[in-house]
Amino acid sequence: MTGGHLRIVVCGAGPATDVAQLVTAAQERSWTTAVTATPSALDFIEPEALETLTGHPVRSTYRSSPSTGRCLPATDALIIAPATYNSINKAALGLADNYALTSVAELIGRRVPTVIVPFVNAALAARAPFRHAVASLRDEGVRVLLGAEDQWEPHPPGSGNERQRAFPWLVAFTTAVRLAAESRSAAASQPRS
């Protein structure tokens, strides 16, 4: 039995290299996964290895091929991790200038439970556009894991390599599972029309 289907969107930051940790954590709890990558993220990941692990194509463009043409299962939860300064700002504005961000825009619009785990340094996180973007995404119901309460703070500039090892893959997954369960029970308690 599957727990659900998780869509993972990876952006171009160091922890993308370790996204298999999230795939494995999900699989151990009977979730299926598919990875979507921004064009920049392709420099950080090994698409073939992830395709073997997930059983689904790693999509990063609209181009379909014999392997990418296959439909993905319906999505029960979305995790954007690592989420870059660039993609967080764009997602908050609703920009959809690549396949990954178009998917994000649509899945958030469909009210799919969404967790974002930023990987940004403190200088970028201090910028007004970023702070507004986080607030705006939270306003839309997106769970952004950032701040003292989430025990996930922006790192000092230049310290990304050390911080990468602490990237909270498991917290992201357990948060997404909880949001998906809440969403399912809210849907079940809706009166049928």
Ligand SMILES: Cc1cc2nc3c(=O)[nH]c(=O)nc-3n(C[C@H](O)[C@H](O)[C@H](O)COP(=O)(O)O)c2cc1C
């Ligand atoms: C080696 C390397 C590491 C990077 N690390 C980060 C990072 O930790 N956080 C971040 O926001 N951007 C980081 N960047 C910059 C992003 O890759 C860049 O802003 C890119 O445009 C992001 O594209 P995307 O949001 O579409 O993935 C890094 C770039 C390189 C080349």
